[in-house]
Amino acid sequence: MTEALINHISRYISLPEHDAGAISGYFTPLSFRKKENLMAAGQVCRNHYFVVKGCLRLFFIDEKGSEQTIQFALENWWLADYTSFSNQKTSAFYIQAVENSAVLAIDVHKQEQLLAQFPALERYFRIIHQRAHAAAQYRQQYTHDMTREEMYLHFAQSYPDFVQRVPQYLLASFLGFTPEYLSEIRSRNRT
Amino acid sequence: MTEALINHISRYISLPEHDAGAISGYFTPLSFRKKENLMAAGQVCRNHYFVVKGCLRLFFIDEKGSEQTIQFALENWWLADYTSFSNQKTSAFYIQAVENSAVLAIDVHKQEQLLAQFPALERYFRIIHQRAHAAAQYRQQYTHDMTREEMYLHFAQSYPDFVQRVPQYLLASFLGFTPEYLSEIRSRNRT
DNA sequence: CGGTCTCTTGACGGAGTTCAAAGCTAGTGG
DNA sequence: CCACTAGCTTTGAACTCCGTCAAGAGACCG
Numbered sequence: 001m002t003e004a005l006i007n008h009i010s011r012y013i014s015l016p017e018h019d020a021g022a023i024s025g026y027f028t029p030l031s032f033r034k035k036e037n038l039m040a041a042g043q044v045c046r047n048h049y050f051v052v053k054g055c056l057r058l059f060f061i062d063e064k065g066s067e068q069t070i071q072f073a074l075e076n077w078w079l080a081d082y083t084s085f086s087n088q089k090t091s092a093f094y095i096q097a098v099e100n101s102a103v104l105a106i107d108v109h110k111q112e113q114l115l116a117q118f119p120a121l122e123r124y125f126r127i128i129h130q131r132a133h134a135a136a137q138y139r140q141q142y143t144h145d146m147t148r149e150e151m152y153l154h155f156a157q158s159y160p161d162f163v164q165r166v167p168q169y170l171l172a173s174f175l176g177f178t179p180e181y182l183s184e185i186r187s188r189n190r191t
Numbered sequence: 192m193t194e195a196l197i198n199h200i201s202r203y204i205s206l207p208e209h210d211a212g213a214i215s216g217y218f219t220p221l222s223f224r225k226k227e228n229l230m231a232a233g234q235v236c237r238n239h240y241f242v243v244k245g246c247l248r249l250f251f252i253d254e255k256g257s258e259q260t261i262q263f264a265l266e267n268w269w270l271a272d273y274t275s276f277s278n279q280k281t282s283a284f285y286i287q288a289v290e291n292s293a294v295l296a297i298d299v300h301k302q303e304q305l306l307a308q309f310p311a312l313e314r315y316f317r318i319i320h321q322r323a324h325a326a327a328q329y330r331q332q333y334t335h336d337m338t339r340e341e342m343y344l345h346f347a348q349s350y351p352d353f354v355q356r357v358p359q360y361l362l363a364s365f366l367g368f369t370p371e372y373l374s375e376i377r378s379r380n381r382t
Numbered sequence: 383c384g385g386t387c388t389c390t391t392g393a394c395g396g397a398g399t400t401c402a403a404a405g406c407t408a409g410t411g412g
Numbered sequence: 413c414c415a416c417t418a419g420c421t422t423t424g425a426a427c428t429c430c431g432t433c434a435a436g437a438g439a440c441c442g
Contacts, residue, residue, distance in 0.1 A: 070331045070335075082321055082325035086322075092332070093328075115314070119314070120310075122310070122317050123317075125317045125321070126313050126316045129323070129324050130273055130316070131273075132324045133324050136327035136331075137262065141251055144259040145253045145254065147397070147398090148397080167419095169419095176335055177398070177399085180398095180421090182421090184398090184422085186421095186422095187422075339430070340430095358387095358388070358389095359388080360388070360389085369430080369431060369432080371389090371390080371430090372429090372430060372431075375390085375392095
Protein backbone atom coordinates (compact mmCIF):
# COMPACT_ATOMS: atom_id res chain seq x y z
CA MET A 1 0.00 0.00 0.00
CA THR A 2 2.80 2.43 0.82
CA GLU A 3 4.64 1.18 -2.27
CA ALA A 4 2.98 3.83 -4.39
CA LEU A 5 4.27 6.54 -2.07
CA ILE A 6 7.80 5.15 -1.92
CA ASN A 7 7.84 4.93 -5.71
CA HIS A 8 6.65 8.46 -6.01
CA ILE A 9 9.27 9.77 -3.60
CA SER A 10 11.95 7.87 -5.49
CA ARG A 11 11.07 9.75 -8.63
CA TYR A 12 12.30 12.97 -7.06
CA ILE A 13 15.01 12.00 -4.59
CA SER A 14 17.19 8.93 -4.20
CA LEU A 15 16.05 6.94 -1.22
CA PRO A 16 18.22 4.31 0.49
CA GLU A 17 16.27 1.05 0.25
CA HIS A 18 16.25 0.40 3.99
CA ASP A 19 14.59 3.77 4.73
CA ALA A 20 11.43 2.76 2.93
CA GLY A 21 10.08 0.76 5.84
CA ALA A 22 10.74 3.44 8.42
CA ILE A 23 9.11 6.09 6.26
CA SER A 24 6.08 3.91 5.60
CA GLY A 25 5.62 3.52 9.33
CA TYR A 26 4.70 7.17 9.69
CA PHE A 27 1.62 6.84 7.51
CA THR A 28 -1.83 5.50 8.29
CA PRO A 29 -3.59 3.75 5.41
CA LEU A 30 -7.27 4.66 5.18
CA SER A 31 -10.16 3.85 2.85
CA PHE A 32 -13.11 6.04 2.02
CA ARG A 33 -16.30 5.37 0.14
CA LYS A 34 -17.55 7.66 -2.60
CA LYS A 35 -19.01 10.86 -1.10
CA GLU A 36 -17.51 10.19 2.30
CA ASN A 37 -15.89 13.20 3.98
CA LEU A 38 -12.29 13.02 5.14
CA MET A 39 -12.71 16.41 6.77
CA ALA A 40 -15.46 19.02 7.14
CA ALA A 41 -15.52 22.80 7.37
CA GLY A 42 -15.19 24.02 10.94
CA GLN A 43 -12.68 21.31 11.78
CA VAL A 44 -8.92 21.53 11.75
CA CYS A 45 -7.26 19.82 8.78
CA ARG A 46 -5.36 17.26 10.83
CA ASN A 47 -3.96 15.18 8.00
CA HIS A 48 -1.97 15.50 4.85
CA TYR A 49 -3.30 12.93 2.37
CA PHE A 50 -1.53 11.02 -0.36
CA VAL A 51 -3.87 9.37 -2.86
CA VAL A 52 -2.93 5.77 -3.61
CA LYS A 53 -6.09 4.90 -5.52
CA GLY A 54 -9.20 6.88 -6.37
CA CYS A 55 -9.88 10.57 -6.30
CA LEU A 56 -10.39 13.26 -3.66
CA ARG A 57 -11.55 16.83 -3.89
CA LEU A 58 -11.18 19.95 -1.77
CA PHE A 59 -14.28 22.18 -1.79
CA PHE A 60 -16.26 24.72 0.15
CA ILE A 61 -19.88 25.80 0.33
CA ASP A 62 -20.52 29.31 -0.91
CA GLU A 63 -23.01 31.88 0.38
CA LYS A 64 -25.75 30.50 -1.81
CA GLY A 65 -25.21 27.01 -0.47
CA SER A 66 -23.63 25.43 -3.53
CA GLU A 67 -20.38 23.50 -3.50
CA GLN A 68 -17.32 24.96 -5.18
CA THR A 69 -14.40 22.64 -5.91
CA ILE A 70 -10.96 24.12 -5.35
CA GLN A 71 -8.81 21.15 -6.29
CA PHE A 72 -8.96 17.51 -7.27
CA ALA A 73 -6.36 14.94 -6.26
CA LEU A 74 -5.89 11.78 -8.32
CA GLU A 75 -3.43 8.92 -7.76
CA ASN A 76 -0.01 10.16 -6.57
CA TRP A 77 -1.26 13.60 -5.58
CA TRP A 78 -1.16 15.15 -2.17
CA LEU A 79 -4.06 17.04 -0.66
CA ALA A 80 -4.72 19.19 2.39
CA ASP A 81 -5.99 22.62 3.32
CA TYR A 82 -2.46 23.84 3.83
CA THR A 83 -3.42 26.93 5.77
CA SER A 84 -5.35 24.87 8.26
CA PHE A 85 -2.84 22.02 8.28
CA SER A 86 0.25 24.12 8.98
CA ASN A 87 -1.29 26.40 11.60
CA GLN A 88 -3.76 23.88 13.01
CA LYS A 89 -6.54 26.43 12.63
CA THR A 90 -10.11 25.61 11.68
CA SER A 91 -10.72 25.21 7.99
CA ALA A 92 -13.46 26.56 5.75
CA PHE A 93 -13.05 23.60 3.42
CA TYR A 94 -14.25 20.05 3.06
CA ILE A 95 -12.25 17.12 1.74
CA GLN A 96 -14.36 14.40 0.17
CA ALA A 97 -13.84 11.17 -1.73
CA VAL A 98 -15.10 11.49 -5.32
CA GLU A 99 -14.68 7.74 -5.82
CA ASN A 100 -13.98 4.89 -3.42
CA SER A 101 -10.42 5.73 -2.49
CA ALA A 102 -7.36 4.41 -0.71
CA VAL A 103 -5.15 7.06 0.87
CA LEU A 104 -2.20 7.45 3.20
CA ALA A 105 -2.60 9.98 5.99
CA ILE A 106 -0.04 11.72 8.14
CA ASP A 107 -0.73 14.37 10.77
CA VAL A 108 1.28 17.54 11.11
CA HIS A 109 3.13 16.30 14.19
CA LYS A 110 4.19 13.05 12.59
CA GLN A 111 5.13 14.86 9.43
CA GLU A 112 7.50 17.07 11.41
CA GLN A 113 9.03 13.98 13.00
CA LEU A 114 9.33 12.35 9.59
CA LEU A 115 11.10 15.38 8.16
CA ALA A 116 13.36 15.56 11.19
CA GLN A 117 14.36 11.93 10.80
CA PHE A 118 14.69 12.10 7.00
CA PRO A 119 15.68 15.67 6.08
CA ALA A 120 16.07 14.54 2.47
CA LEU A 121 12.26 14.52 2.32
CA GLU A 122 12.24 18.30 2.71
CA ARG A 123 13.49 18.35 -0.85
CA TYR A 124 10.72 16.01 -1.98
CA PHE A 125 8.02 18.18 -0.44
CA ARG A 126 9.71 21.34 -1.68
CA ILE A 127 9.40 19.98 -5.22
CA ILE A 128 5.78 18.91 -4.67
CA HIS A 129 4.79 22.35 -3.46
CA GLN A 130 6.83 24.13 -6.10
CA ARG A 131 5.00 22.21 -8.81
CA ALA A 132 1.67 23.01 -7.22
CA HIS A 133 2.68 26.65 -7.09
CA ALA A 134 3.67 26.53 -10.76
CA ALA A 135 0.34 24.92 -11.63
CA ALA A 136 -1.51 27.64 -9.73
CA GLN A 137 0.27 30.31 -11.78
CA TYR A 138 -0.88 28.69 -15.00
CA ARG A 139 -4.39 28.11 -13.74
CA GLN A 140 -4.50 31.80 -12.92
CA GLN A 141 -3.53 32.57 -16.50
CA TYR A 142 -6.28 30.40 -17.92
CA THR A 143 -8.97 31.94 -15.77
CA HIS A 144 -7.96 35.42 -16.93
CA ASP A 145 -7.37 34.56 -20.54
CA MET A 146 -10.19 32.27 -21.58
CA THR A 147 -13.96 32.33 -21.53
CA ARG A 148 -15.57 29.56 -19.48
CA GLU A 149 -16.38 27.73 -22.68
CA GLU A 150 -12.76 27.82 -23.81
CA MET A 151 -11.68 26.67 -20.35
CA TYR A 152 -13.91 23.64 -20.57
CA LEU A 153 -12.78 22.75 -24.07
CA HIS A 154 -9.15 23.21 -23.13
CA PHE A 155 -9.59 21.13 -20.02
CA ALA A 156 -11.50 18.38 -21.80
CA GLN A 157 -8.74 18.17 -24.39
CA SER A 158 -5.94 18.14 -21.81
CA TYR A 159 -7.51 15.55 -19.53
CA PRO A 160 -10.02 13.58 -21.61
CA ASP A 161 -10.01 10.55 -19.29
CA PHE A 162 -10.53 12.68 -16.22
CA VAL A 163 -13.57 14.34 -17.77
CA GLN A 164 -15.03 10.86 -18.25
CA ARG A 165 -14.23 9.95 -14.69
CA VAL A 166 -16.02 12.63 -12.67
CA PRO A 167 -19.64 13.81 -12.83
CA GLN A 168 -20.27 16.99 -14.77
CA TYR A 169 -21.53 19.02 -11.88
CA LEU A 170 -18.20 18.54 -10.11
CA LEU A 171 -16.34 19.60 -13.22
CA ALA A 172 -18.51 22.70 -13.45
CA SER A 173 -17.87 23.56 -9.81
CA PHE A 174 -14.15 23.17 -10.44
CA LEU A 175 -14.11 25.28 -13.59
CA GLY A 176 -16.12 27.96 -11.86
CA PHE A 177 -19.53 27.91 -13.50
CA THR A 178 -22.94 26.27 -13.24
CA PRO A 179 -23.87 22.73 -14.33
CA GLU A 180 -26.57 24.27 -16.53
CA TYR A 181 -24.03 26.29 -18.43
CA LEU A 182 -21.74 23.27 -18.83
CA SER A 183 -24.66 21.41 -20.31
CA GLU A 184 -25.20 24.24 -22.76
CA ILE A 185 -21.52 24.23 -23.75
CA ARG A 186 -21.56 20.50 -24.35
CA SER A 187 -24.63 20.66 -26.56
CA ARG A 188 -23.03 23.46 -28.58
CA ASN A 189 -19.88 21.39 -29.14
CA ARG A 190 -21.62 18.25 -30.28
CA THR A 191 -22.26 17.82 -33.96
CA MET B 192 21.77 44.09 0.84
CA THR B 193 21.59 40.34 1.42
CA GLU B 194 20.77 41.04 5.07
CA ALA B 195 17.08 41.11 4.29
CA LEU B 196 17.32 37.64 2.78
CA ILE B 197 19.34 36.20 5.65
CA ASN B 198 16.84 37.68 8.10
CA HIS B 199 13.99 36.16 6.19
CA ILE B 200 15.59 32.74 6.07
CA SER B 201 16.29 32.94 9.80
CA ARG B 202 12.60 33.37 10.46
CA TYR B 203 11.98 29.84 9.21
CA ILE B 204 15.12 27.85 9.92
CA SER B 205 18.02 28.34 12.30
CA LEU B 206 21.07 29.34 10.37
CA PRO B 207 24.62 29.09 11.76
CA GLU B 208 25.99 32.65 11.71
CA HIS B 209 29.03 31.77 9.61
CA ASP B 210 26.90 30.35 6.79
CA ALA B 211 25.36 33.74 6.04
CA GLY B 212 28.32 34.95 3.99
CA ALA B 213 28.58 31.79 1.90
CA ILE B 214 24.86 31.84 1.17
CA SER B 215 24.93 35.51 0.23
CA GLY B 216 27.68 34.77 -2.27
CA TYR B 217 25.29 32.78 -4.43
CA PHE B 218 23.07 35.79 -5.10
CA THR B 219 23.51 38.68 -7.50
CA PRO B 220 22.09 42.01 -6.34
CA LEU B 221 20.29 43.89 -9.10
CA SER B 222 18.35 47.13 -9.41
CA PHE B 223 15.48 47.88 -11.75
CA ARG B 224 13.65 51.06 -12.55
CA LYS B 225 9.88 51.33 -12.55
CA LYS B 226 8.42 49.59 -15.63
CA GLU B 227 11.69 47.86 -16.46
CA ASN B 228 11.40 44.20 -17.44
CA LEU B 229 13.37 41.56 -15.58
CA MET B 230 12.19 38.97 -18.07
CA ALA B 231 9.98 38.89 -21.16
CA ALA B 232 7.66 36.32 -22.72
CA GLY B 233 9.48 34.03 -25.13
CA GLN B 234 12.55 33.90 -22.92
CA VAL B 235 13.47 31.31 -20.34
CA CYS B 236 12.96 32.42 -16.74
CA ARG B 237 16.63 32.17 -15.76
CA ASN B 238 16.39 33.67 -12.28
CA HIS B 239 14.54 33.26 -9.07
CA TYR B 240 14.09 36.72 -7.54
CA PHE B 241 13.92 37.81 -3.94
CA VAL B 242 12.56 41.33 -3.44
CA VAL B 243 14.64 43.39 -1.02
CA LYS B 244 12.95 46.71 -1.75
CA GLY B 245 10.18 47.72 -4.12
CA CYS B 246 7.62 45.65 -5.96
CA LEU B 247 7.58 43.25 -8.89
CA ARG B 248 4.75 41.69 -10.84
CA LEU B 249 4.33 38.61 -12.99
CA PHE B 250 2.00 39.15 -15.93
CA PHE B 251 1.12 38.05 -19.45
CA ILE B 252 -0.49 39.62 -22.47
CA ASP B 253 -3.83 38.12 -23.41
CA GLU B 254 -5.31 37.55 -26.87
CA LYS B 255 -6.75 41.03 -26.96
CA GLY B 256 -3.39 42.57 -26.19
CA SER B 257 -4.06 43.66 -22.63
CA GLU B 258 -1.84 42.84 -19.66
CA GLN B 259 -3.09 40.46 -16.99
CA THR B 260 -1.25 40.37 -13.68
CA ILE B 261 -0.83 36.92 -12.12
CA GLN B 262 1.06 37.83 -8.98
CA PHE B 263 2.69 40.73 -7.17
CA ALA B 264 5.84 40.42 -5.06
CA LEU B 265 6.57 42.94 -2.33
CA GLU B 266 9.52 43.05 0.07
CA ASN B 267 10.55 39.57 1.28
CA TRP B 268 8.65 37.74 -1.42
CA TRP B 269 10.08 35.42 -4.02
CA LEU B 270 9.06 35.52 -7.65
CA ALA B 271 9.62 33.44 -10.77
CA ASP B 272 7.68 31.65 -13.46
CA TYR B 273 8.27 28.34 -11.74
CA THR B 274 7.34 26.19 -14.72
CA SER B 275 9.89 27.96 -16.87
CA PHE B 276 12.48 28.23 -14.11
CA SER B 277 12.49 24.55 -13.12
CA ASN B 278 12.40 23.11 -16.63
CA GLN B 279 14.31 25.91 -18.35
CA LYS B 280 11.59 26.14 -20.97
CA THR B 281 10.44 29.38 -22.58
CA SER B 282 7.92 31.34 -20.60
CA ALA B 283 4.66 33.00 -21.60
CA PHE B 284 5.08 35.56 -18.81
CA TYR B 285 6.78 38.84 -18.17
CA ILE B 286 8.32 39.97 -14.90
CA GLN B 287 8.37 43.71 -14.44
CA ALA B 288 9.28 46.23 -11.74
CA VAL B 289 6.17 48.08 -10.54
CA GLU B 290 8.39 50.51 -8.60
CA ASN B 291 12.13 51.12 -8.57
CA SER B 292 13.27 47.91 -6.95
CA ALA B 293 16.27 46.17 -5.43
CA VAL B 294 16.30 42.40 -5.83
CA LEU B 295 18.54 39.40 -5.33
CA ALA B 296 18.76 36.98 -8.24
CA ILE B 297 19.87 33.36 -8.39
CA ASP B 298 19.81 31.12 -11.44
CA VAL B 299 18.56 27.54 -11.38
CA HIS B 300 22.07 26.09 -11.55
CA LYS B 301 23.37 28.15 -8.66
CA GLN B 302 20.24 27.43 -6.68
CA GLU B 303 20.88 23.72 -7.04
CA GLN B 304 24.45 24.22 -5.85
CA LEU B 305 23.21 26.33 -2.96
CA LEU B 306 20.74 23.65 -1.93
CA ALA B 307 23.42 20.98 -2.26
CA GLN B 308 25.79 22.90 -0.03
CA PHE B 309 23.10 23.91 2.49
CA PRO B 310 20.42 21.19 2.49
CA ALA B 311 18.73 22.98 5.40
CA LEU B 312 17.54 25.52 2.83
CA GLU B 313 15.37 22.86 1.24
CA ARG B 314 13.19 23.27 4.30
CA TYR B 315 13.11 27.05 3.88
CA PHE B 316 11.99 26.79 0.27
CA ARG B 317 9.55 24.01 1.11
CA ILE B 318 7.87 26.38 3.55
CA ILE B 319 7.90 29.28 1.05
CA HIS B 320 6.22 27.17 -1.62
CA GLN B 321 3.81 25.57 0.81
CA ARG B 322 2.63 29.02 1.89
CA ALA B 323 2.26 30.09 -1.71
CA HIS B 324 0.28 26.93 -2.37
CA ALA B 325 -1.94 27.70 0.63
CA ALA B 326 -2.47 31.26 -0.62
CA ALA B 327 -3.42 29.94 -4.05
CA GLN B 328 -6.10 27.71 -2.48
CA TYR B 329 -7.63 30.71 -0.74
CA ARG B 330 -7.39 32.93 -3.79
CA GLN B 331 -9.22 30.21 -5.66
CA GLN B 332 -11.97 30.34 -3.06
CA TYR B 333 -12.37 34.09 -3.36
CA THR B 334 -12.66 34.02 -7.12
CA HIS B 335 -15.42 31.41 -6.89
CA ASP B 336 -17.25 32.92 -3.97
CA MET B 337 -17.32 36.66 -4.54
CA THR B 338 -18.41 39.03 -7.26
CA ARG B 339 -15.66 41.26 -8.63
CA GLU B 340 -16.97 44.11 -6.56
CA GLU B 341 -16.78 42.07 -3.37
CA MET B 342 -13.27 40.93 -4.33
CA TYR B 343 -12.09 44.49 -4.65
CA LEU B 344 -13.67 45.57 -1.37
CA HIS B 345 -12.25 42.57 0.42
CA PHE B 346 -8.82 43.15 -1.06
CA ALA B 347 -8.86 46.87 -0.31
CA GLN B 348 -9.75 46.12 3.28
CA SER B 349 -7.11 43.41 3.68
CA TYR B 350 -4.26 45.38 2.11
CA PRO B 351 -5.18 49.08 2.35
CA ASP B 352 -1.58 50.27 2.02
CA PHE B 353 -0.94 48.12 -1.02
CA VAL B 354 -4.00 49.54 -2.78
CA GLN B 355 -2.52 53.00 -2.25
CA ARG B 356 0.82 51.85 -3.54
CA VAL B 357 0.00 50.52 -7.01
CA PRO B 358 -1.90 52.16 -9.87
CA GLN B 359 -5.52 51.13 -10.23
CA TYR B 360 -5.17 49.58 -13.65
CA LEU B 361 -2.66 47.08 -12.24
CA LEU B 362 -5.00 46.25 -9.41
CA ALA B 363 -7.79 45.68 -11.89
CA SER B 364 -5.60 43.41 -14.02
CA PHE B 365 -4.72 41.44 -10.87
CA LEU B 366 -8.30 41.11 -9.67
CA GLY B 367 -9.39 40.02 -13.12
CA PHE B 368 -11.48 42.87 -14.47
CA THR B 369 -11.22 46.13 -16.39
CA PRO B 370 -10.02 49.50 -15.09
CA GLU B 371 -13.38 50.97 -16.17
CA TYR B 372 -15.26 48.60 -13.95
CA LEU B 373 -12.92 49.28 -11.04
CA SER B 374 -13.64 52.95 -11.46
CA GLU B 375 -17.35 52.22 -11.35
CA ILE B 376 -16.94 50.16 -8.16
CA ARG B 377 -14.97 52.92 -6.49
CA SER B 378 -17.54 55.57 -7.29
CA ARG B 379 -20.29 53.33 -5.95
CA ASN B 380 -18.44 52.87 -2.66
CA ARG B 381 -17.70 56.52 -2.03
CA THR B 382 -20.16 58.55 -0.04
C1' DC C 383 3.57 74.24 -19.94
C1' DG C 384 2.79 70.56 -23.44
C1' DG C 385 2.19 65.65 -23.93
C1' DT C 386 1.51 61.22 -22.41
C1' DC C 387 -0.27 58.30 -19.02
C1' DT C 388 -4.08 57.37 -15.87
C1' DC C 389 -8.75 57.68 -14.19
C1' DT C 390 -13.75 58.59 -14.91
C1' DT C 391 -18.42 58.42 -17.06
C1' DG C 392 -22.09 56.55 -19.77
C1' DA C 393 -24.54 53.70 -23.45
C1' DC C 394 -24.91 49.28 -25.17
C1' DG C 395 -24.23 44.33 -25.74
C1' DG C 396 -23.22 39.63 -24.55
C1' DA C 397 -21.55 35.86 -21.64
C1' DG C 398 -23.07 33.45 -17.95
C1' DT C 399 -26.62 32.95 -13.84
C1' DT C 400 -30.95 31.77 -11.84
C1' DC C 401 -35.11 29.42 -11.48
C1' DA C 402 -38.24 25.90 -12.72
C1' DA C 403 -39.58 21.72 -14.80
C1' DA C 404 -38.96 17.60 -17.26
C1' DG C 405 -36.03 13.67 -18.86
C1' DC C 406 -32.53 10.52 -17.96
C1' DT C 407 -29.26 7.18 -15.34
C1' DA C 408 -27.52 4.42 -11.97
C1' DG C 409 -27.58 2.36 -7.71
C1' DT C 410 -30.38 -0.06 -4.25
C1' DG C 411 -33.37 -3.25 -2.24
C1' DG C 412 -36.84 -6.53 -2.80
C1' DC D 413 -33.18 -9.24 -12.36
C1' DC D 414 -36.46 -5.90 -12.30
C1' DA D 415 -38.59 -1.60 -10.36
C1' DC D 416 -38.11 2.44 -7.86
C1' DT D 417 -36.05 6.31 -6.33
C1' DA D 418 -32.66 9.77 -5.75
C1' DG D 419 -29.39 12.06 -8.05
C1' DC D 420 -27.73 13.92 -12.30
C1' DT D 421 -28.34 16.29 -16.81
C1' DT D 422 -30.87 18.93 -20.15
C1' DT D 423 -33.77 22.86 -21.87
C1' DG D 424 -35.57 27.39 -22.00
C1' DA D 425 -36.82 32.23 -20.47
C1' DA D 426 -35.76 36.22 -17.84
C1' DC D 427 -32.32 38.74 -15.75
C1' DT D 428 -27.53 40.69 -14.22
C1' DC D 429 -22.87 41.48 -14.00
C1' DC D 430 -19.33 43.11 -16.34
C1' DG D 431 -16.80 44.05 -20.92
C1' DT D 432 -16.34 47.09 -24.86
C1' DC D 433 -16.06 51.38 -27.01
C1' DA D 434 -15.61 56.20 -27.09
C1' DA D 435 -14.78 60.60 -25.25
C1' DG D 436 -13.35 63.65 -21.79
C1' DA D 437 -11.01 65.12 -17.40
C1' DG D 438 -7.04 64.93 -14.38
C1' DA D 439 -2.36 64.14 -13.15
C1' DC D 440 2.35 63.60 -13.56
C1' DC D 441 6.90 64.21 -15.91
C1' DG D 442 10.30 66.36 -18.56
